[in-house]
Amino acid sequence: MKISDVRVVTVRIPLKVPKRFATRTVSYRDYTIATVFTDEGLVGWGYCWGTLLVSIAIEELLREVLIGEDPFAINRLWNKMYKAMAVWDRRGISSRAIAAIDIALWDLLGRACGMPIYRLLGGFRDKVPAYYSGGYYPVNCSTDAELLGYLEKEFSTYVQKGFKAFKMKVGGVSLSLDLKRIELARKIIGDEADLMIDANNVWDPDTAIAIARQLEKYRIRWLEEPVAIDDLVGCARVAANVPMPVAIGENHFTRWDFREIVDRKAASILQGDPTLMGGITEWLNLAGVAATYGLILAPHWTHDLNVQVGAARPEVLYIEYFELESDVFNFQRLLKNPVKASDGFVRPPDGPGHGLELDEDAVKHYAYKGSTAF
Numbered sequence: 001m002k003i004s005d006v007r008v009v010t011v012r013i014p015l016k017v018p019k020r021f022a023t024r025t026v027s028y029r030d031y032t033i034a035t036v037f038t039d040e041g042l043v044g045w046g047y048c049w050g051t052l053l054v055s056i057a058i059e060e061l062l063r064e065v066l067i068g069e070d071p072f073a074i075n076r077l078w079n080k081m082y083k084a085m086a087v088w089d090r091r092g093i094s095s096r097a098i099a100a101i102d103i104a105l106w107d108l109l110g111r112a113c114g115m116p117i118y119r120l121l122g123g124f125r126d127k128v129p130a131y132y133s134g135g136y137y138p139v140n141c142s143t144d145a146e147l148l149g150y151l152e153k154e155f156s157t158y159v160q161k162g163f164k165a166f167k168m169k170v171g172g173v174s175l176s177l178d179l180k181r182i183e184l185a186r187k188i189i190g191d192e193a194d195l196m197i198d199a200n201n202v203w204d205p206d207t208a209i210a211i212a213r214q215l216e217k218y219r220i221r222w223l224e225e226p227v228a229i230d231d232l233v234g235c236a237r238v239a240a241n242v243p244m245p246v247a248i249g250e251n252h253f254t255r256w257d258f259r260e261i262v263d264r265k266a267a268s269i270l271q272g273d274p275t276l277m278g279g280i281t282e283w284l285n286l287a288g289v290a291a292t293y294g295l296i297l298a299p300h301w302t303h304d305l306n307v308q309v310g311a312a313r314p315e316v317l318y319i320e321y322f323e324l325e326s327d328v329f330n331f332q333r334l335l336k337n338p339v340k341a342s343d344g345f346v347r348p349p350d351g352p353g354h355g356l357e358l359d360e361d362a363v364k365h366y367a368y369k370g371s372t373a374f
């Protein structure tokens with residue numbers, strides 16, 4: 001079997017209400033979807049949190065090195081793709097482009113074998129603990145009372161749905177208001193549940209340390225991205241001086257970024273995201289490091305895919321979970337069979353590969369200008 005074609009489409013899906021967090025406001029989400037075709041009719045598809053630039057990288061740099069290759073030689077193709085990209089870019093754009101293809105190849109292998117990806121990877125469990133991710137600052141909440149009311153309603157809803165772990169944004173309003181929000185969240189979710197906070201790189205190290213020390217009584221399970229993405233020295237200082245673990249990784253790509261994090265002791269919870277850091281193949285390298293050094297994994301973002309790696313590897317403490325109705329992560333608008341949590345756990349779909357089915361009408365509806373048809 002040989003790869004006969006690679007096609008790509010970019011989609012842009014607006015949020016109903018733009019959401020603010022400490023360092024940005026988002027009003028839409030872009031995704032790159034890549035489909036790998038073979039001369040025997042077998043097809044696999046993958047996706048990433050990508051932009052038109054990622055799609056162009058696939059079309060212009062990766063497509064030509066893949067056509068004619070054996071689609072099951074995934075490690076070889078990963079290395080070939082990395083070499084094709086490395087002189088141009090080795091992180092954000094390229095690792096996303098490689099990720100979308102790599103996931104398509106694992107999907108294709110799963111379909112060929114009639115097995116879900118997590119079983120191909122040596123399945124560890126059939127359901128994965130998930131945390132509810134939310135607690136944003138919607139732009140239509142203009143007063144303190146509205147923000148507190150939004151958080152209360154949101155977290156109460158998902159406590160009732162059985163979640164036992166929650167993450168909220170911090171650093172986007174005054175410290176006194178954030179403290180009220182954290183106190184409220186802890187009250188709503190109860191003493192036993194896990195509560196995580198995400199600062200999205202907003203603080204300098206001294207500010208992060210000072211604030212985190214005020215939060216000890218709320219039993220924060222992890223402090224996420226407290227300082228600038230590239231300030232691993234500062235992040236290590238934070239990690240050594242705060243009363244909770246530090247988590248980073250959603251903006252770090254390939255094994256080499258994570259080696260730097262581990263070497264510097266910048267975090268003990270690693271949020272490497274297969275759709276961003278170079279695919280499932282590269283994520284497995286990170287899982288090996290976590291297993292070796294006793295570090296925890298908590299993959300960022302798309303639970304529809306991350307449930308596969310979470311079900312495969314014991315190093316995963318939680319996968320992040322977004323509900324479509326929360327209007328933050330909206331890739332599920334493109335799926336015929338979105339994956340839903342039950343009582344705080346996510347089960348992989350039954351189908352082979354990643355088991356997800358694209359709604360082609362929805363993809364066409366949200367296709368972004370400049371994309372080729374798929």
Ligand SMILES: [Mg+2]
Pocket residue numbers: 198200224225250
């Ligand atoms: Mg985050």
